[in-house]
Amino acid sequence: MKNTILKKLKSVGESLPTIPTGSKHIKIAITGLSRSGKTVFISSLIDQLLHQNRLLSLSVQKSAFKASIKAPLHNAQRFDYYSLIEVMKREHKWPRGTDSITHTVLEFESKSRFAFMNNKTFSIELIDYPGEWLLDLSLLELEYEQWSVQSLQWLMSLDDEEADTYLESVDSLDSRSKGMELELMLHTQYKNLLSNLKTRHYSRITPGRFIMPSDLANDPILHFAPIKKSDSALHEVYKMRYEAYVKEVVKDIHLEHFRGFERQVVLVDVIEALQSGYGCYSDMRAGLSDMLKLYNHKNKNFISQWLSPSIKNVLFVATKADQVSASQHANFSLLLEEMVGVLRHELDISHIKTDTQLVSALKSTVSIEKKHEGMKLSFVRGILSEDGKLHDLYPGEMPSHFPNKNSWDTEAYAYKGFLPPRREYSADEALEHINMDKVIEKLIGDLL
Ligand SMILES: Nc1nc2c(ncn2[C@@H]2O[C@H](COP(=O)(O)OP(=O)(O)OP(=O)(O)O)[C@@H](O)[C@H]2O)c(=O)[nH]1
Ligand SMILES: [Mg+2]
Secondary structure (H helix, E strand, O other): OHHHHHHHHHHOOOEOOOOOOOOEEEEEEEEEOOOOOHHHHHHHHHHHHHOHHHHOOOOOOOOOEEEEEEOOOOOOOEOOHHHHHHHHHOOOOOOOOOOOOEEEEEEEEEOOOOOOOOOEEEEEEEEEEEHHHHHHHHHHHOOHHHHHHHHHHHHHHHOOHHHHHHHHHHHOOOOOOOOHHHHHHHHHHHHHHHHHHHHOOOOOOOOHHHHOOHHHOOOHHHOOOOOOOOOOHHHHHHHHHHHHHHHHHHHHHHHHHHOOOOEEEEEOOHHHHHHHOHHHHHHHHHHHHHHHHHHOOOOOOHHHHHHOOOOOEEEEEEOOHHHOOHHHHHHHHHHHHHHHHHHHHHHHHOOOEEEEEEOEOOOOEEEEEEEEOOEEEEEEEEEEOOOOOEEEEOOOOOOOOOOOHHHOOHHHHOOOOEOOOOOOOOOOOOOOOEOHHHHHHHHHHHHO
16 A cells, blocks of 8 residues: 555655654645635745745745655645646646645755754645635634525625526525425526626635535535525525535535644735726625634634634735736735735734735746837736737736726726746746745745
């Protein structure tokens, strides 16, 4: 059995952990809503650490260190760094979306200050954790009726046609409503609504498994939806399934994976907020706040008591800095600050240290200056995702504050997506990036 495992690990370049027992093992959760850039970020982070001699700034290299990738310590799904990096470096594509929690372990040996001392050893475990599943943790505190009221109120606040149609379906129910066909029909309507709201850039979507079912696709445990309280058989069945979901999926799976982590990275898609308008921006803010409610000082429930002692640092990261020119990065950082300012204050009260950082995990453009109608403007040059061709684009000026509701002109912020650059990497070269060295410094600088 052990031989088979070893063979498997060898084939992907990983080995079993060798760090002496008793060495520090730090768990870091990388969270963020879907498409916020978690998988690319983790791949780049690992890549920078494995090739650190070439690319990291001197400030990070406090002492020389060596990192190597190991298999996850327990029975966890592996973050497939080798395949992901291959896709980006050799195929010049973005990796596919992920719909489950994956782990990877990096072992470090850091040079001691004096030759007679042992080198410092420690390991970090990185966890790619979907933000949608984190939002689900708020369900642990809610009865089915409370969750229903909250969800229906949220739908009412959106001013969205499809949401209104769902609300009409709910209004048409009465105490005689029952039957498997109706249960499934309403669930499907709600599930499709959530998926479409997600593509329309709304964030506060629960239950997370409705849009990211992973291994639960078609499982009847998911067959429920929010409806108003009544004596109907439908209400009773939905309540039962909701309670089973909260216990068996949220508590036993989503929460279990969150146990014992010390540091958290929250990826925030500032560009998505800016280009989707006021409604999505405020929903994203509320979603981020829901995701971090766990640590709320006032909220002394069993979850926060269980998690708070271990979480010490939260780093808010905005990725995709390369979608705008370097001249816009100062304003980009200000937008990130504005987005998470209140959250940082709340975490501070709960004795959790926070920081922010603007990065591009995989730099896909170069900033260039060009003259346009006599004016010097900052352009970005890169391969556009929509046609696979090289373009020079003027992405415009980023504001230093999010616009007001009435003056928000989404067309002025219609940023384009780029593909990874078509270039060759030598064996000891990491992905091109912006500021990943600063992330390393902020995230694990104290351990190096
Ligand atoms: N230009 C640019 N785009 C990026 C960068 N990182 C991520 N992206 C874009 O964002 C998309 C999503 O990135 P992922 O890392 O897959 O995001 P995720 O959070 O893991 O997404 P899910 O697995 O679906 O939850 C990519 O397909 C790219 O289009 C970056 O550094 N620069
Ligand atoms: Mg992913």
